[in-house]
Amino acid sequence: EAFVELHDVTLSYGRGASRVDALATTALRVGSGDFVALVGPSGCGKSTILKLVTGLIRASTGYVYVAGREVGAEPVRVGMAFQNPTLLPWLTIRDNVMLPLKIVPPFRAEYRAKRKTEFRDRADALLEQVGLKGFADRFPWQLSGGMLQRASLCRALVHDPQLLMLDEPFGALDQFTREELWAILQDLWLTRKPTVLLVTHDLKEAGYLANRVCVMRARPGEIIEDCPVDFARPRT
Numbered sequence: 001e002a003f004v005e006l007h008d009v010t011l012s013y014g015r016g017a018s019r020v021d022a023l024a025t026t027a028l029r030v031g032s033g034d035f036v037a038l039v040g041p042s043g044c045g046k047s048t049i050l051k052l053v054t055g056l057i058r059a060s061t062g063y064v065y066v067a068g069r070e071v072g073a074e075p076v077r078v079g080m081a082f083q084n085p086t087l088l089p090w091l092t093i094r095d096n097v098m099l100p101l102k103i104v105p106p107f108r109a110e111y112r113a114k115r116k117t118e119f120r121d122r123a124d125a126l127l128e129q130v131g132l133k134g135f136a137d138r139f140p141w142q143l144s145g146g147m148l149q150r151a152s153l154c155r156a157l158v159h160d161p162q163l164l165m166l167d168e169p170f171g172a173l174d175q176f177t178r179e180e181l182w183a184i185l186q187d188l189w190l191t192r193k194p195t196v197l198l199v200t201h202d203l204k205e206a207g208y209l210a211n212r213v214c215v216m217r218a219r220p221g222e223i224i225e226d227c228p229v230d231f232a233r234p235r236t
């Protein structure tokens, strides 16, 4: 069934003379456990779609549903990662990864109720899965860009999100590191199966990771192509 639905959504920023029509009438259905990539030129409305789905902005017209309810009506566990890893510099890598568990219900209450060791194991298992086993006690400044982005993927997934939002997560990395992280992200998706929305400029990345690619164009911002990716084909 659909986990994310946009029903004839339009979105304009501002009003009057400064109004920007960011999205023309847009329909999108993302199945539960799907990995959808949004690709298209700068300014076509990719981030706008992510902001609508997380409820950061409201549709000008139309409706956004997440988990069968209008967005915001019910809490949904969301994980996010951006181009900039945004780890907190005064926390170790492990503590950064554990952060959502201290904040997000229902984990927050359990965290207070002394299940910290269990949560620590959970963070460590993820760090091991992405090849950061020996780095849990380091601080962010001690790691490379690629390692920081792996840690931020762990942080985005540690609370078992139903929805994973990735906005150009590998945009700042060199091609080699980027492709290394594709394999890691794919492994994380296959083992946990969150519904994923990935924004990227990189068509190769979209084709590698997603099982569906939506191509957008700007002015007006709209989805002009929506195609499944054959998951069985060999990958390079």
Ligand code: ADP
Binding pocket: 013, 014, 020, 021, 022, 040, 041, 042, 043, 044, 045, 046, 047, 048, 049, 221
């Ligand atoms: P993308 O993520 O594809 O680069 P965005 O969704 O960020 O595109 O932006 C879509 C359009 O809306 C662009 O023309 C952008 O300039 C405009 N826009 C984005 N955010 C705002 C805002 N807060 N106020 C006004 N215009 C905005």
Ligand code: ADP
Binding pocket: 142, 143, 144, 145, 146, 147, 177, 180
């Ligand atoms: P990435 O591919 O994640 O960007 P690098 O290419 O910077 O990583 O580093 C390659 C390898 O060097 C890493 O996988 C890691 O084993 C090691 N390394 C990088 N930075 C450090 C560090 N600060 N301390 C110890 N080992 C490191």
